[in-house]
Amino acid sequence: MAIPGNLLSATTEMVDPNTSGWAAKLNCSLSLASGGRNGDGCLKLTSVAAGEMQARTFSSVPVEPGSLYWTFADASSSTQPERIGIRWLDAAGVELSVTWSLTTSSASASWHRVSVAGYAPVGATRAQVLLSSTPAGAGVFHYWENVYLGLPLRIPGNTLSFNAESGGELDTSAWAAESNATVSRIAPVSSWAADFYYAGGEQIAVTAVAAGDASAECVERPPVVEGQEYLALTYLGPPTTGSSVWVELRFYDATETQLSAHRATLAPPGTGIYRQITSGVAPAGAVTAGLAVGITGASAGQVARVEGSYLAVPDAAPNPSLRSGNVLPIADWDFEQGVGAWTVASGVATIARSSPWGAEHFFDFYSLTATSSTATVSALRSGIYPGVVEGENWRAETYFKVTAGAWQIAIAIRWYDETDTYLSTSTAITFDAPASGWWNLYDDAIAPAGATQAQIEITVTATAASSVMRFDRPALWQTLPRESVEAFSSQAMVQLILRELTPGQLMTVWRVTADGARMLVRGPDGLYDAYSIPADSLVIEDYEAPLGVPIYYSVLTINADGTGSEYRTTDTVTLDPGDPNYVWLTDPARPGVGLRVLVKQAPEWKQAIEQTVYRVRQRATPIVLADVRQSREGDLVCWTETDQRRDALRFLLSTGNVLLWRCAPGMGETDVYVAVGEVQWPRIVTYAREEWREWTLPMTEVDMPTGGQVGSATWTVYDVVLEYATGYDVLDRYETVFDLTVDRRS
The missing domain is CATH 2.60.120.260 (Galactose-binding domain-like)
Known part of the structure; x- marks a missing residue:
């Protein structure tokens, strides 16, 4: 399974089907081994002699100086620990420096995570991943797989920085000793699921200086809104099974005075690392919040480990535990x-x-x-x-x-x-x-x-x-209806709301017309076909529903093991096409920028065919060999009445994406997905200030695209105000202004 955002190729990441993404750099040979978790393949390094051996990615990836990058991999060796690094290169391919992780505290044959983050230095244009270990002799093996290099992967919605969240992948600056403790970075043997990408190999260590209570705090103070509930969590590693380690959510006023605290103490089943959750409502006067961790009744030298810290409103990240509308905190x-x-x-x-x-x-x-x-x-x-x-x-x-x-x-x-x-x-x-x-x-x-x-x-x-x-x-x-459907004719969109779903089940959603024809409905991740349900309620916006035709939706949910299937069927709705002289052009990938245009002339369709004619002597009729007839081609001629609509149509066409052409019944045309070729938009008269443009759109019928959709035509500034308390929250979720415009969240 490809890691989201990985700058490395799938072959390099998974070491499947071969090792072509890797090269030996120092004192080793490379070969393909089996037993990996991200695909069966894994990279086997064999030492040539005693001393450090290194492998690197065969190719380098582009980076931006000053930007933060993160690398991680899963490693296995029963004989020596390891480290991982980011090798920074200039435009000529010359090494500028290497950002190394800490060396893992001990060797382990079980798959475990090693990682490090660093800022690309001045002059760096490309980067490679380095894998390193130091065997005691020749013929020693070390195994690697599941390698990532890219921007830091964050728990969605987290208001803490990556350094605070990740357990010090950069340094310890996000954490400070509070009472009877020191703070440092360590790299224990940390085993994580191969597809859990929010944890690395480095962790914050809170060490008790003397016997007694010991604690440390995150120095970051994200803003909060009084009366709002907040969820906080961290992964805690206790020094012993009987240790009392805890995480605490704290609220502060404008003078940094602590107003309240909500502590949750871990009941550890062992000495691994365990996710501990706490929560609380911001009291009157609260303007910021923070996290603290600690050990109650510690012995001198005992260490609590911290990783994966998070603080946000409860619904900032998908959470299958949430019951929508639940009034219980x-x-x-x-x-x-x-x-x-x-x-x-x-x-x-x-x-x-x-x-x-x-x-x-x-x-x-x-x-x-x-x-x-x-x-x-x-x-x-x-x-x-x-x-x-x-x-x-x-x-x-x-x-x-x-x-x-x-x-x-x-x-x-x-x-x-x-x-x-x-x-x-x-x-x-x-x-x-x-x-x-x-x-x-x-x-x-x-x-x-x-x-x-x-x-x-x-x-x-x-x-x-x-x-x-x-x-x-x-x-x-x-309780509200388990399924409801509403037509928004002004956006040529039908909104389907599904409630009381079971997270983890698989769901398929069809749009059904009066003749019984069914089409899969599109969502953010592609078509809703065996889609894994993330929460107990979903809002689906269908921008590809036909105009002026009664439709309803059929929803199948089923357990992941294939049992327990259930069908739901909605009421029937119809999108009002309005003036039949207008048609809709919609980009299925960006439905929020769809446009309604005035038609001058519908396409005069033609369908090409490749064929060869053989005329046989002494025979009146020829023999014709033909391929299948091709899809329709034709020109749609339409008008835009203002400069704003002209620019909107240019923006719609700018990506070259497949578009959906929808028209009102009676035009004699069916809805069709089209690719638009070279376009022209002259003024309808030769007056320079004339705003009307006549567009000729050469269209070729194509298959329905299968990708996901980004954005919503109903997303407004008011929605931003309702969902986000501060500009800080908005900046944390959107990388660009366009991302904010179409509600494409990072």
Whole structure:
């Protein structure tokens, strides 16, 4: 699988099907080995003699002086550690310098990550990757694969810098000792999935100076908006299984005074590295936020490792754990920090966060654990949450699992008014909980008059002593149609909204016309054909729907293993074509810059054919050998009425992309994908200030493109204001003004 943004070729990255992307540089020979994870192939370096051996990429890639680049690879050797470097070259191919990583702390035969980042120096125009290790003799092997060189790969939406996020791939400047600690960079043996690209081989080490509590903090303070919830996480490596290591999200006012802190302590199952999540709402007066990490009760010299730090609003990055519209804060549904606001309202049950990390969970790494010592009834209640609208339908749900004993379970919604006065409880239905596996339980209810707040109540009945049940991602949200469709005729676009999807399932979406013909619908990553669902709701904008024709959408979802298929069908909608003298020209790859133009003359289509005629003597009819008839070709003649529309059409045609021509029924033309050749746009009269232009667009019918779409015709400045709190947030998500214009996010 190609690494996104890799400047290296696929052969160089994967070492498949050969080693042609690599060259020996020092004291080694190269060969192709098997057993890689990014494709079966991997690069085998064999030492010629004792001493350092190096290999380099065969070719160099272009770089910009002053820009930050990152390289990583996965390595394996049971006999010696390794390092990786970026070799900077000038225009003549002369080496200027090498940015080396730290050497891995020990040798390991398991695949592990090595990496480093650096700024291209003055005069650098190209770069290569260097792989290095120092064997003790001849004939020693070292294996490499999954090699990347390019711009830093970031966790989407992160407000922290790459250096802070990555665990010090550059240096330690993003982190500072806070209490009883020193901060340094280390390169332990770090094993990551081959397709996890947000972690490297270098990490920040927080070392306790003396016995006691030790901590360090990230010096960066990204801006926040008071009242907004924020999610923070980092990967923590504890010194021992029993160590108490933690991450803390902190909020500060304009004077850098800390206003609040939200700590989550890792329950480590070992001494590896584990993702620990925390969250909190920015309090009144908060203007910035920060991260801190530490060890409680450390011994002198103990080290906590830090990697992959992140701070952003919850929906900044795709997160399959999120239930769209859930009024519960993260702490109350994810249980990564503890039990949140959940309490035992009645009964003998006790509640706690599951332990250790990763042992019991449906989402992320922890769950809420209820334990009943006796066979009795207990009621578990969440906090009370605002945002309820009276008269609307609301749904409460939870995932649950029986891990000991036996249980019955029911879920209900408790309603409150704005003064926190209890109003009523929805009717609950009790079920026998299945004996094993994770299950989903939900209940719908109409909010009564006066209701402005609500609470989830889960009633559990242990039918045996010492019973244990787990809960994960409880949610309370206003239910909306599972699928809805709306025609936006002014943009010649149909919007399809899908809700209550299951992340990780595969989805296929078809547009269906009245005659039963089906066409796949396009999305950001290509056609929605076995598309892996990233979140529980999706908004799909279809810019290729026909004009003036009733259509509906058919959606198939299926588990990744091929089981559990489900069909959904939407209502029928029709795009109003408006004035039939106008047609739409749409770029499927950039639908936001589509244009409606006035037609002077529809194409007079012709279809060429290659054929040879053989005239046989003494025979009246010839023998004709012919190839298939080619696609249609013809000229569309249209007008633009203003200079602005003239420039818009030029911009639409500028890339040479395939366009979709759509016209109103009655013109006698079907929708067709076309490639447009050389164009002309003279004035309709020879007056210099005349704005009307007559365009002749030579069109050739082509196949429907299969790539994704970028941007949206409905993306406005108001959307930017709603989605981003500051200009800082906008700069973090868009590389250019054009990217912002078409909503192409980095």
